[in-house]
Amino acid sequence: xxKGFRDFMMRGNVIDMAVGVVxxxxxxxxxxxxVSAFLTPLVGVVVGAAGDFSSYKFxxxxxxxxxxxFLNVLIAFVMTAAVLYFCVVLPVTRATARYLPKKPxxxxxxxxxxxxxxxxxxxxxxxxxxxxEPLAYxxxx
Numbered sequence: 001x002x003k004g005f006r007d008f009m010m011r012g013n014v015i016d017m018a019v020g021v022v023x024x025x026x027x028x029x030x031x032x033x034x035v036s037a038f039l040t041p042l043v044g045v046v047v048g049a050a051g052d053f054s055s056y057k058f059x060x061x062x063x064x065x066x067x068x069x070f071l072n073v074l075i076a077f078v079m080t081a082a083v084l085y086f087c088v089v090l091p092v093t094r095a096t097a098r099y100l101p102k103k104p105x106x107x108x109x110x111x112x113x114x115x116x117x118x119x120x121x122x123x124x125x126x127x128x129x130x131x132x133e134p135l136a137y138x139x140x141x
Contacts, residue, residue, distance in 0.1 A: 028080055035076040043075070109135070 008014065040054055056068035108117040113130040120135050 027083075028076070031080045031083070032072075032076045035079060036072055039075055039079075040072055043071075 036054060054068040054072045055066075057064050057066040059065070107120045109120050110116070111118050111125040111128065111130060111132060114125060114128040116125055116127040118125050118127075118132065122132055123134055124130065125132055
């Protein structure tokens with residue numbers, strides 16, 4: 001049982017995921033620090049609030065709502081998501097589309113019994129299992 005667990009843990013994708021989580025946490029901490037040290041004060045200057053507005057809050061019936069802290073976290077989240085999208089997701093998607101082989105498109109036709117789309121060379125429908133005559137020009141098995 002322990003050997004199976006060890007083999008599972010040593011597979012590449014588990015280790016890659018663990019490294020990704022650690023780097024993601026560190027990156028989030030850097031972005032959060034940047035937002036609280038630089039971006040929030042800049043936003044405060046733009047909207048007319050001098051300095052950092054992370055300490056802003058309002059009180060309703062002795063309950064305090066720290067909306068400034070929420071704004072800091074929201075800005076950090078949006079920045080993290082934008083950086084990950086533009087620096088990781090978009091390049092990987094482009095590289096995948098460019099370098100991985102494309103699947104050939106299979107010509108399809110409707111099944112005469114259930115009208116499900118089936119390949120032209122099919123002899124049976126995968127949905128209703130009806131026998132279907134292959135088209136004359138379709139390649140045979």
